[in-house]
Amino acid sequence: MSIIVEQVTRRFTSGGSPAVSEVSFQAPRGAITSLLGPSGAGKSTLLRLIAGLEVPDAGRILIDGVDCTSMPVQKRGVGVVFQSYALFRHMTVRENIAFGLDVRGSPRAETDARVDEMLRLVQLEALGGRYPGQLSGGQRQRVAFARALAIRPRVLLLDEPFGALDTRVREELREWLHSLHERTGLTTLLVTHDQQEALEISQHVVVMSEGRVAQAGSPEVIYNRPTSPFVASFIGGASVVRGRVESGRVAMGSLSVDVAASAREGETVQAFVRPHDIKLAKSPGGLVNGHPPTGRVERLKPVGGYVKVLLRLPTGDEVTVEVPRSEFDTLGVAEGDAVRADVRSATVFVGDYAI
Amino acid sequence: MHPSTLVLRRRTRTLSGPAVVRWALIGAALLFLAVFLLVPLVAVFTFAFQKGWAAYVAAISDPEALAAMRLTLTAAVIAVPLNLVFGLAAAWLIARFRFPGRSLLVTLIDLPFSVSPVIAGLIFVLLFGRQGWLGPWLAERNLQVIFAVPGIVLATVFVTFPFVAREVLPVMQAQGSDEEEAALTLGASGWRTFWRVTLPKVKWGVLYGVILCNARAMGEFGAVSVVSGHVRGITTTLPLHAEILYNEYDFVGAFAVASLLTLLALVTLVVKKYVEWRSVAS
Amino acid sequence: MEVRSWVLPLLLSLAACSKSGGGDAPAPGGAVTLLNVSYDPTRELYEDFNAAFAKHWAAKSGQKVTIKQSHGGSGKQARAVIDGLEADVVTLALAYDVDMLHDKGQLIPANWQTRLPDNSSPYTSTIVFVVRKGNPKGIKDWEDLVKEGVTVITPNPKTSGGARWNYLAAWGHALRKPGGSEATAQAFVENLFRNVPVLDSGARGSTTTFAERGLGDVLIAWENEAFLLTQEVGKDKFEIVVPSVSILAEPPVTVVDKNADKRGTRAVAEAYLQYLYSDEGQELAAKHHYRPRSQAVAAKHASKFPGVSLFTIADVFGGWKKAQAAHFDEGGVFDRIYVPKAR
Numbered sequence: 001m002s003i004i005v006e007q008v009t010r011r012f013t014s015g016g017s018p019a020v021s022e023v024s025f026q027a028p029r030g031a032i033t034s035l036l037g038p039s040g041a042g043k044s045t046l047l048r049l050i051a052g053l054e055v056p057d058a059g060r061i062l063i064d065g066v067d068c069t070s071m072p073v074q075k076r077g078v079g080v081v082f083q084s085y086a087l088f089r090h091m092t093v094r095e096n097i098a099f100g101l102d103v104r105g106s107p108r109a110e111t112d113a114r115v116d117e118m119l120r121l122v123q124l125e126a127l128g129g130r131y132p133g134q135l136s137g138g139q140r141q142r143v144a145f146a147r148a149l150a151i152r153p154r155v156l157l158l159d160e161p162f163g164a165l166d167t168r169v170r171e172e173l174r175e176w177l178h179s180l181h182e183r184t185g186l187t188t189l190l191v192t193h194d195q196q197e198a199l200e201i202s203q204h205v206v207v208m209s210e211g212r213v214a215q216a217g218s219p220e221v222i223y224n225r226p227t228s229p230f231v232a233s234f235i236g237g238a239s240v241v242r243g244r245v246e247s248g249r250v251a252m253g254s255l256s257v258d259v260a261a262s263a264r265e266g267e268t269v270q271a272f273v274r275p276h277d278i279k280l281a282k283s284p285g286g287l288v289n290g291h292p293p294t295g296r297v298e299r300l301k302p303v304g305g306y307v308k309v310l311l312r313l314p315t316g317d318e319v320t321v322e323v324p325r326s327e328f329d330t331l332g333v334a335e336g337d338a339v340r341a342d343v344r345s346a347t348v349f350v351g352d353y354a355i
Numbered sequence: 356m357h358p359s360t361l362v363l364r365r366r367t368r369t370l371s372g373p374a375v376v377r378w379a380l381i382g383a384a385l386l387f388l389a390v391f392l393l394v395p396l397v398a399v400f401t402f403a404f405q406k407g408w409a410a411y412v413a414a415i416s417d418p419e420a421l422a423a424m425r426l427t428l429t430a431a432v433i434a435v436p437l438n439l440v441f442g443l444a445a446a447w448l449i450a451r452f453r454f455p456g457r458s459l460l461v462t463l464i465d466l467p468f469s470v471s472p473v474i475a476g477l478i479f480v481l482l483f484g485r486q487g488w489l490g491p492w493l494a495e496r497n498l499q500v501i502f503a504v505p506g507i508v509l510a511t512v513f514v515t516f517p518f519v520a521r522e523v524l525p526v527m528q529a530q531g532s533d534e535e536e537a538a539l540t541l542g543a544s545g546w547r548t549f550w551r552v553t554l555p556k557v558k559w560g561v562l563y564g565v566i567l568c569n570a571r572a573m574g575e576f577g578a579v580s581v582v583s584g585h586v587r588g589i590t591t592t593l594p595l596h597a598e599i600l601y602n603e604y605d606f607v608g609a610f611a612v613a614s615l616l617t618l619l620a621l622v623t624l625v626v627k628k629y630v631e632w633r634s635v636a637s
Numbered sequence: 638m639e640v641r642s643w644v645l646p647l648l649l650s651l652a653a654c655s656k657s658g659g660g661d662a663p664a665p666g667g668a669v670t671l672l673n674v675s676y677d678p679t680r681e682l683y684e685d686f687n688a689a690f691a692k693h694w695a696a697k698s699g700q701k702v703t704i705k706q707s708h709g710g711s712g713k714q715a716r717a718v719i720d721g722l723e724a725d726v727v728t729l730a731l732a733y734d735v736d737m738l739h740d741k742g743q744l745i746p747a748n749w750q751t752r753l754p755d756n757s758s759p760y761t762s763t764i765v766f767v768v769r770k771g772n773p774k775g776i777k778d779w780e781d782l783v784k785e786g787v788t789v790i791t792p793n794p795k796t797s798g799g800a801r802w803n804y805l806a807a808w809g810h811a812l813r814k815p816g817g818s819e820a821t822a823q824a825f826v827e828n829l830f831r832n833v834p835v836l837d838s839g840a841r842g843s844t845t846t847f848a849e850r851g852l853g854d855v856l857i858a859w860e861n862e863a864f865l866l867t868q869e870v871g872k873d874k875f876e877i878v879v880p881s882v883s884i885l886a887e888p889p890v891t892v893v894d895k896n897a898d899k900r901g902t903r904a905v906a907e908a909y910l911q912y913l914y915s916d917e918g919q920e921l922a923a924k925h926h927y928r929p930r931s932q933a934v935a936a937k938h939a940s941k942f943p944g945v946s947l948f949t950i951a952d953v954f955g956g957w958k959k960a961q962a963a964h965f966d967e968g969g970v971f972d973r974i975y976v977p978k979a980r
Contacts, residue, residue: 484720487720499721501722584717585707604849
């Protein structure tokens with residue numbers, strides 16, 4: 001394991017709730033691990049603790065087996081990329097990249113060679129003499145990567161590196177980061193609130209909420225087998241519907257889904273249904289394919305290549321369904337129509353629900 | 356006509372109002388400036404040269420005037436670097452760290468601004484005078500602070516205390532610490548980070564603060580007057596010397612000395628404009 | 638903080654090699670400096686006198702002496718010397734201020750005033766009025782100063798020696814006229830100060846206010862200041878009006894023993910003051926409009942100084958200590974009668 005975090009806690013105000021509370025996880029060597037969660041989850045704080053920019057109130061941090069908890073940031077051998085790029089505005093791109101090497105007293109020739117290498121790595125060979133102010137956002141971030149990588153860090157820590165960029169650039173750089181990682185094979189920790197980013201490029205995901213780890217695992221596991229209501233609702237944009245176990249199925253008003261045999265009869269449950277796990281059908285007249293309708297279409301929102309259908313169940317719950325454009329056209333549904341919905345899969349949590 | 360230019364025209368017309376009002380306001384502002392700024396400026400030089408170039412040169416090359424000039428320069432040459440170092444250190448501490456006594460330090464920095472300069476001078480007399488707290492201790496060692504050059508330097512340092520800190524602090528706070536943190540992660544020590552990352556970022560704030568500090572140091576009257584002792588040729592600065600000449604009905608002399616201070620003020624303004632221009636350009 | 642740790646040593650080394658107000662201690666047989674802390678109007682007198690004494694002393698002893706001057710309100714200057722201004726001699730406006738050097742500063746012995754002739758006052762002066770040319774308000778005597786619509790300029794008795802002489806002269810006049818009493822005297826002075834728009838800190842400041850800033854109808858001033866104004870500075874602009882009665886002002890001089898002994902300048906300092914009584918010193922005093930003590934010199938300049946009926950502070954007030962305590966100390970008569978004009 002390349003980064004091991006053990007029971008790390010950090011408070012900012014005494015008596016207030018901690019920003020990071022007894023967090024433990026392990027980031028595998030050579031992989032990209034994402035720290036995913038909503039704002040205020042404590043992910044950036046955790047990253048700063050690992051980098052050494054903050055000191056934990058309790059717990060241990062090990063990098064490559066070495067206990068770094070009380071080591072100053074300069075000695076940890078971490079490369080950090082910030083959301084705001086944090087480039088030295090009064091230095092050229094070359095000088096920025098060379099900074100870490102100059103600090104280590106590297107000879108001029110060696111430094112120059114390494115800087116050239118880094119510029120090639122991030123594909124900015126022609127821009128060595130420019131100042132950060134003369135570059136675009138995407139270019140600046142690549143310089144930040146080059147600067148962090150120049151010192152041959154043991155791990156790479158990325159604090160929402162693409163947060164300040166617009167969507168197109170963000171997606172491009174996501175791809176770029178993926179291929180960069182394949183080239184360098186460096187253990188990387190990526191803090192992000194963007195699920196797509198985390199699920200797309202990381203090999204390991206740690207979901208955080210309110211300073212604690214909610215779940216850790218591969219992107220597949222996180223997506224398909226969330227272990228808590230929070231993770232289930234956070235990942236994949238699921239709608240939550242309350243229901244009851246009835247003869248081996250969960251009845252959520254007019255929706256129903258098979259459920260594991262372990263669920264007890266009459267138990268109240270929370271079911272998390274993903275928008276594309278529901279199939280709609282419609283037919284004029286009261287019955288739909290011989291079944292009573294599930295609910296009424298409240299709103300239709302065309303979004304690019306699919307349509308968001310807001311379905312209102314008789315129980316009052318609202319369910320969001322995403323229907324691919326082509327399918328929707330054949331469906332011929334309009335607002336106010338009664339439709340039938342089939343749930344292909346849902347994640348169900350047993351437990352009381354509060355009114 | 357393109358719709359957007361139509362909109363633009365309408366907006367500027369609404370904002371400007373009738374031309375008469377505009378010109379009246381501009382006229383009033385210019386008149387105010389003329390009366391309170393231009394006329395005194397011109398008066399200083401008119402009176403200084405009233406008896407001709409020879410009298411002017413005689414006035415400013417008088418040994419007592421030269422001694423006053425030397426003392427003024429000495430006070431400035433000591434006060435400005437001291438306050439530069441202190442101001443930078445204090446600004447960095449306040450901007451980047453949380454520590455007990457932080458708000459006290461911020462208040463202390465502003466103290467010289469809120470205290471009347473005469474009171475400031477009096478504080479030093481009460482501290483270092485023969486009958487002050489440290490009086491006996493200094494007398495034993497035959498050291499003289501008040502009514503001597505050190506007292507004047509002290510008073511000047513005190514009243515120009517806040518300038519550098521107050522100019523640099525907001526700049527540091529506005530710029531945030533991201534770059535410094537990046538430098539730390541790249542292995543730079545705190546000192547190196549300060550020199551290579553922090554300082555270059557705030558250099559215009561520093562320069563501006565130094566200019567203001569210098570201008571005040573050379574022109575200070577109240578505090579220096581209290582601790583000076585007014586020993587002619589020894590403990591008089593340029594402003595004090597101007598007062599002495601005025602009290603002796605040597606108006607040409609007084610205004611000649613005053614013109615030196617005015618020239619200093621004008622030079623300060625020019626340098627300040629240049630610094631502003633360069634900081635916008637970069 | 639690392640900055641502060643070297644500030645104090647820097648300050649101390651500055652202090653140690655400082656050119657203090659007192660000048661350098663004399664090298665044996667070498668040059669010597671004296672500091673004369675004086676009151677406000679004596680600038681011109683001592684400029685001349687210092688040059689004369691330096692010449693005399695060089696001829697007499699072969700030693701080069703430089704005299705540094707400091708001028709300001711008498712009370713203010715006395716306080717400065719007590720606070721550490723290293724004067725070798727003081728030449729102040731009134732004996733009470735010099736007494737303070739003994740009482741508060743332990744710098745001189747109690748019997749200082751007996752050490753030199755004439756109560757240690759080598760020259761005297763008195764208090765007169767200065768008015769604008771033509772005397773438009775018709776000021777003739779003290780009573781005219783309390784009239785409605787007359788503005789009077791006089792300095793602040795708290796800081797200026799001349800101001801205290803002015804005050805006591807006014808009080809003395811009201812006390813001594815027929816039907817006068819402490820009560821009527823106080824009423825008179827109160828009315829007088831009601832006509833005063835601004836108080837400067839020293840006699841010279843008031844003179845400047847009257848002459849340069851053009852404030853006031855009449856200036857109450859030292860006689861020598863009045864002469865300076867009418868004969869040198871503001872020829873044809875001002876007139877002197879001598880009141881019927883005035884006070885004999887005796888500005889005293891003394892060596893500041895503690896400082897002079899410490900700096901080894903006692904011999905020169907004593908010679909310096911004694912020279913004030915010499916013919917040359919007395920001539921210079923007369924030249925600068927002070928009334929010389931020497932009968933011979935006074936006779937030569939008799940036409941210059943008008944005769945005035947003079948009372949002394951001992952006559953009317955029982956001496957400076959009593960006058961200061963009653964009138965000028967904290968809570969004294971002046972504090973009670975003078976209310977600064979509300980702005």
